[in-house]
Amino acid sequence: MDDADSLASVAEVLADPYARAILAAASEERVDAATLAERLDADPSTVYRRLERLEAHGLVTSRVQPRSDGHHYQVYRTRLRRVTVDLEDGEYRVSVEREEPTDPADRLTDLFEEIR
Incomplete structure (x- = not known):
């Protein structure tokens, strides 16, 4: 388990209601x-x-969305699927299940983020 998990x-x-609402909205x-x-x-x-905090924890992913006028903006999608907390031998163990990207652009972004 790393620090983010x-x-x-x-x-x-x-615990943050805005973060939970963002996760719910971006899951659709x-x-x-x-x-x-x-x-x-x-x-x-x-x-x-x-969004910055959720992205830092790997709970959302972002992608640049181009517009027809030549400008662009970020769009976000939830990666969180499940959080499990187990208590075993006096220790808590947390596992965070994230959706693996299937879109080639998302996979490339994730690969780039790992390299940085």
């Missing part, structure tokens, strides 16, 4: 931060902070 770390992230479809802010009735800076 420690009981305290996972519990702290999932790829969604941009502005749409999330609107759906959650939250300040965009709040959403961006939560």
